[in-house]
Amino acid sequence: MSDTNGNRTTMTTRPGGSFIGSRAMPELVYHAPKTLPELMDLIKIHGPAARIVAGCTDVIPSIRTGRWRFDPGLHLVDITKINALNQIETHEDMLKIGAGVTLTRILTSPDVKGFCPVLARAVEQMASLQVRNTATMGGNLCMASPAADTAPPLLVSDATVILQDARGETTVPVADFFTGPGRSVMTPGQMMTHICIPKIKDQDSAAFLKIGTRTAVIISVVSAAVRIGMAGGVCESARIALGSVAPTPVRVTAAEQFLSGKPLDDQVVDACAGMAASAVSPITDLRASAGYRKDVAKTLVKRCLMACRKDLT
């Protein structure tokens, strides 16, 4: 069978049952290691043939539609049965979420609400209950979609991810993690183990908003997150991040710096939102046009800033 690009794709019929589905899943070997050392062994043994998966909510459609390419002899390594990657922990002022924690658990965790409420607000608007019950934040980040809704809240929270391979652990700021659509700094053999989020300061407020083509179960046309810290009536620290308007989720640092030392009056809010929108380069696709995305980016940043302002006064 060939796909629209003329590339050969795998097609298998089920022994003992007829083929169902738009495109069958290929022959593969499934592994569910229970510990991190077992997992690292599997990666070592199978090398590039091993693909790490968690909830599979994006992986299964990606394999079916041919978006995910691989050579025959695929080994799927499921990390969701590993206890160490399934915890939400707090260490003083740091929230540490395992890469295999489901979105539902993030949404319902009192620790997430206390440490990073803006993340909970974003997760609440992601996909459906059924998907949130299996999908993970690690998966959302590793698939590196420009529209990943967990990315803008993590960017404004100065979050980091822990990557591990045979040589050891590396910590990477989420701001440096994405390199392009579907691409990140992760190298073959490397896996994400945890996402670390510093606790939001008492004098800070953060907001997240997204716009899609409908209100539920939708990929963002534009998403925005903002975190503002105020002192003495002026903006002391600012973080502004946008999703779906560039090849990766992005921080708009020019707009952030613009706010420094300024009061959050209507004029400043408006100018800042305009700067954020002009700093990004969205594309036109089947969900929205580039122009519409720029307009909406401005509106969402403005609304987020106003929400923070309201919260802080």
Place this chain on the structure above:
Amino acid sequence: MKIPLTFVLNNQETTLMIDPGQTLLEVLRGQGGMTSVHRSCEEGECGACTVLLDDEPVNACLVLAASVQGASVMTSEGLVKDGTPHPLMKAFTDELGIQCGFCTPGMLMNAYALIRKAGDTELTDAVIRKTLEGNLCRCTGYVNIVKSVKTAQKLKMAGEWW
């Protein structure tokens, strides 16, 4: 190469021979014979294949069957007791929450989990709609579906439930 999958299907321990690449949807409909699990979009948009995995609703099309080893799976077939429809099913038929019926098994499983979790807290329209946002009904029968869920919860509170 086929592998054995042992799990609890509608309260019965079951072993099926599966292909590691098969989704839970394919296995439930195929080897499992549970044809109430409807195949539709196969990418988690419609909810027609919703089943309970360890009591939580999931899209069977987005779960690898091999990953439910040792877990408990419930389909709407499991709601029927000795040939008698579950009170939740009765509520859906009484309130006309069912039209063509294609989305119904998925709606039932999501609603079943919701009502069970809600306990004595009366479900509001907003909560029901938010919970069922991943279940599409193309007969546009949402008003009656919300009504059905509320009626079903009343039946549960009146003790008519299993």
